Amino acid sequence: MKEQKTDLLIIGAGPGGLGAALYARRSGLDFIIVEKNMAGGQIINTNLIENYPGLMDNISGFELAQKFVEHCRKLDIEIQEYFPINSIEQLENQPDFSGNVFRSSGEDISIYSRAIIIATGAKPSRLKVRGEAELMGKGVSFCATCDGALFRDKVVAVVGGGDTAVEEALFLTNLVKKVYLIHRRDELRACNMLQCRAKENEKIEFIWSSIVEEFMGNEKLEAVIIKNKNNGKSMKLDVSAVFEYVGWQPNSELVKHLVDLDEKGFIATDTTMKTSKEGIFAVGDVRTTPFRQVITAVADGAVASMYIDKYFMEKG
Numbered sequence: 001m002k003e004q005k006t007d008l009l010i011i012g013a014g015p016g017g018l019g020a021a022l023y024a025r026r027s028g029l030d031f032i033i034v035e036k037n038m039a040g041g042q043i044i045n046t047n048l049i050e051n052y053p054g055l056m057d058n059i060s061g062f063e064l065a066q067k068f069v070e071h072c073r074k075l076d077i078e079i080q081e082y083f084p085i086n087s088i089e090q091l092e093n094q095p096d097f098s099g100n101v102f103r104s105s106g107e108d109i110s111i112y113s114r115a116i117i118i119a120t121g122a123k124p125s126r127l128k129v130r131g132e133a134e135l136m137g138k139g140v141s142f143c144a145t146c147d148g149a150l151f152r153d154k155v156v157a158v159v160g161g162g163d164t165a166v167e168e169a170l171f172l173t174n175l176v177k178k179v180y181l182i183h184r185r186d187e188l189r190a191c192n193m194l195q196c197r198a199k200e201n202e203k204i205e206f207i208w209s210s211i212v213e214e215f216m217g218n219e220k221l222e223a224v225i226i227k228n229k230n231n232g233k234s235m236k237l238d239v240s241a242v243f244e245y246v247g248w249q250p251n252s253e254l255v256k257h258l259v260d261l262d263e264k265g266f267i268a269t270d271t272t273m274k275t276s277k278e279g280i281f282a283v284g285d286v287r288t289t290p291f292r293q294v295i296t297a298v299a300d301g302a303v304a305s306m307y308i309d310k311y312f313m314e315k316g
Contacts, residue, residue: 002109006032008308009104009111011254012119013079014041015294016284018068019301020117025075027309032111033077036084040065041121042285043294047145047171052294061145064294088116088254090277100279115279115311117304118255118267122248122285122292127159131215139221139241144168148175151241157182157224159212160245166190166198168243173203180237182207182226207237215242250286262288273304281308 008024010017013035024031038044046061055064072079084106091101091112104111124142126132132140141147144158148171156176158169161183167190169179181198186208188195198204207226213234214225224242227234250266259275259282260268266289267282269275275282283300285292 003112004032004109005112006030007113007312008032008115008117008305009034009102009113010117010119011085011104012041012117012121012284012286013039013069013081014119014121014284014297015043015065015068016121016286016297016301017041017117017119018072018079019298020119020283020305021072021077021079021301022075023302023305024308025072025077027305029305029309029312032080032113034080034083034085034106034111037082039069039079039081041297045143045145046167048167049294061294085111085254088258090258102279114315115281115308116255117273117301117308118252118275118280118282118286119284119297119301120251120254120286122250122266124244125247125249127212127244127246129212129214131217135215135217135221138219139217139239140215141241141243142245144172144243147241147243148172151176153177154240155238156180156241156243157237157239158243158245159183161185161188161190162245163190163194165245166194168245169204170194170197170201172243173201176203179204180207180239181205182210182212184211184229185209212242248285248292252282252286255280255282271303272307273300274307279311 008029008031010020010033021033043061044065049059049064085104088104102113152175155178157180158165159182169181172179209229210226213227216223223236223238252267259277267287269282269287273281281304283304284297
């Protein structure tokens with residue numbers, strides 16, 4: 001097994017990890033950044049980014065992610081893509097290191113570092129109802145940008161009421177015949193601008209105060225059963241696809257034995273992105289935060305790298 005040594009290991013190359021890498025380079029830190037998939041994170045699946053400062057023209061999440069990556073490469077930052085880290089452990093009395101030492105192991109390599117930034121993001125939550133698992137990829141999807149074109153001129157449904165759900169419903173109206181927007185509450189949580197657009201769009205029909213009970217179909221999704229929470233009545237909707245946007249689950253498994261997590265499994269940090277374990281920092285969607293946006297993830301990364309620079313100076 002090969003070994004590498006560095007001061008800082010950044011795990012994850014979404015907006016948070018890439019922001020951390022840029023500021024780590026500015027601080028002159030010795031670091032490595034790895035990503036188990038393609039660099040860019042969840043935003044590569046986002047159709048449109050409208051709220052990133054300075055980018056007034058329409059830009060897709062994939063395009064914005066590429067700009068982040070290009071910026072890193074301009075600063076000679078090598079992003080090691082398709083590089084999964086399988087475990088992290090704290091070590092003691094390691095040569096060439098002072099203070100905490102962490103060993104992060106992949107398939108054929110171990111990386112030793114004095115500090116780690118966890119920027120592993122989050123994955124979509126599932127409804128966990130009958131038929132969902134069996135019809136995953138056969139009409140049940142978590143990415144309208146990825147799969148929407150497969151259902152051109154069909155009737156589909158979106159489940160959720162936040163920004164992402166409404167954004168993806170609006171995107172789908174460019175492709176499909178009709179979109180049912182199913183929400184468990186009687187009003188949306190999305191920002192006012194998105195709400196107005198959705199309510200003005202004739203292709204979107206709102207189904208309020210309702211939850212999904214069952215997905216129906218054999219080889220592919222054919223219908224969904226929904227239940228009204230107020231009157232208890234169930235109804236069947238004939239749809240070709242359902243796109244779920246009902247929250248997120250943190251990818252915090254790597255450090256759940258090392259750091260404090262909140263009740264939902266997100267990593268607890270202070271305002272400097274420090275976790276409960278000295279030397280481990282967390283940024284972006286994987287940490288407890290009131291907002292999960294591209295701009296806040298990038299800012300988290302910048303804050304973490306600047307405080308890690310101070311951390312190293314204090315430790316010597």
